[in-house]
Amino acid sequence: METLMSLLVGLFFAIGTYLILTKSLLRIILGTSIISHGVHLLILTMGGLKTGGPPLLGLQDLPFTDALPQALILTAIVINFATTAIFLVLSYRAYKVLGTDDTDQMRGNHDE
C-alpha cells in the first residue's frame, strides 16, 4: 500500500510541476492545487498508514493508529484552500488589469 501511495504522490508532483511550468496563469494555479494534494497524501503516507484501531479511550487494548497526520493534513488543507482562493482572485484581477494571462507577457519594465 505504501508503494502505491508513493507512486501516486510522485504522479501528483509530476503533473503539478508540469502545469506550473506552463505559461497560462490558470494552469499554474491548477498545478499548485494538484501538488498540494500530493503533499497531503505524502504526509498521510509518511505518518504511517492505518495499522490499528481508532485512538479512542474505550479501546485501550488495541494498537491504535497515529491520528496526528490527519490533524496536520486538515490544517494544511485549510491553509491551502485560503492561498488558492487568494491566488485565483489575484490572477483574475491581474488578467483584468494587465490584459493577459500569459506569464511571458507579464515581465514588463520598471519605467511604467
Add this chain to the structure above:
Amino acid sequence: MNNLIIMPIIVPLIIGMAMVIFRRNIKLHKILSLIALAASGLIAVLLMGEIKADGIQTLHLGDWQPPFGVSMVADMFSSLLLLTTSIVAICCLLYAFRSIGEERESHYFYPLFLFLITGVNGSFITGDLFNLFVCFEVMLISSYVLISLGGTKVQLRESIKYVLTNIISSFLFLVAIAYIYAITGTLNFAHLSVRVAEAGQGGLLTIISILLLIIFSLKAALFLFFWLPGSYSAPPTAVAAIFAALLTKVGIYAIFRLFTLVFYHEPQITHFLIGILGAATMILGAIGAVAHWDIKNILAYNVIIGVGFIIAGLASFSIEGITGSVYYIIHDIIVKALIFLLGGTIISLTGTGKLKDMSGLIRTHPYLGWIFFIAALSLAGIPPLSGFLGKVFITHGTFEAGYYWLGGIGLMTSLMALYSVIKIFMNCFWGETFLSEEMMSGTTKGLMVPIACLSLLTILLGLGAEGLSSYTELAVETLMNPELYIHAVFGGQSTP
C-alpha cells in the same frame, strides 16, 4: 507555564478581527492598531524581565504536556526580536498614517498589518515545527494581500511571482515536515533535538535539514533571492519597509532556531554550506547594489547583503559569531526599516526613483539629508552606530572559526554597501538644486517623526550596546546550549 507568552499572538489577532467589523471608522482603526502594537511591545519587555529572572518561559496550550501538545517557548533571542518587531512596526504604522492613502485604509490595510505582525510574532515564539508552518502562512497570506493592495500594474505583476514562489516553498516545507515526522515521530523542537541527538544525525536527517535550509532560504532571501528585488519595490513605502525589516528576518530566525537547536551535530556539512550560501548572497547582493541606479533596487539589494552577513555569524558557529548575529539582526531590522522609509520619502518628494534625475535635495530638505547620511553610515557599520558591534563580532567569529574568506567577503561587501548608499546620498542631496520647492510633488510633513525615531534608535543602540549586552549574552547562551531549551520545555521530566 506562563500565559503571557501567547499574548503577542492573541492581542494583534483579536484587535485585528474586531477592526474588520468597524470598516468605515478609520480613526478607530488607527488608534486600535497603535494600541495593539504597543501592547505587544510591552509584553515583550515583561517577558524579557521574566526570562532574565527565571530562565526560559514556556506555555503548553490546553495543558497538553509536551511533546503531545503545541508548546510556545519564549527565550531571550525571540523576546528581543519580539520587542524590535513591535518598535519597528509602530514606526512603519506612523509612516503609513500619513502616506498610505484613504483607499487602502478603507480596504482593511490596518487589520492586515496586524495579521502580518501576528504571524511574525507567532513564528518567533512557537516551539513546534508545524506551528511554525502555520504562523509562516498567517504572515505570508497577509503579505500577499498587502503587496497587491491597491492593484496597480506593477503590484499585480510582482505579487503573482511573489505568491507563486512562496506557495511552492510552503509545499516543500510540508514535504520536509512529513519526512521529519516519519523519521523522528515528533515535531516539537525540544523533542526533535532530543531524538536527533539520540539517533545521531545520519545522512537522511542531514539531507532533510538541507531541505529545510532551502525552504527558509527562500523566505529569508539567502542565496535564493531572485524574487526579492521585484516584489520589494512594488508595494507602497510603509509596506515595503515592514517587509524589508521583518519578513526576511523571520526566515533567518527559523534557520537559527533549527541549526542551533536541532541540526547542530554535523557543522562541517550544514554550517559550511550555510557559510557558502552566505558568502554567495553577500557577493551577489553587493554586485546588484553597486550596479543599479534606481533607489528602490539599490535598497532591495542591501537587504540581501544584510541577510548574508547575519548568516555568516551562524556559519562560524562560535559564541563570538552568534553574539554578533544577535546584535546585527536587531540592528538590521531597525536600519532596513529606516532606510526604506527614507528612500520612499525621497521618491515621493521627487516623483522618481532614478538617481540621475534628482539632485540638490539638501537645500530644501536638510534634515532628511543628514538622517539619510546617518542611516547610510549605520548600514555600513561605522562606529559608534548600531551596526558596528555586530560587524566586529561576526568578523571576529568567522576568523576564529577559520573561515577567513567568509569574514573577508563580509568586510568587502560592507564597503560595497556603503558605496551604494553613499551613491544615493551624493546624487540626491549634493549638486545643483533643479527641483524648486514648488515642483516637489509631496511633503515630508508628519513623515519625519517615525524616521527620526528610528534614526535615534540606531544611534542609541550603538552608544548603549553595553546595556544590551546582558540580554544578548542570555540569548547566545540559550542558542549555544540546546539543553537549556530542552530542560525548559520538559520541565526536568524525562522525555518519552
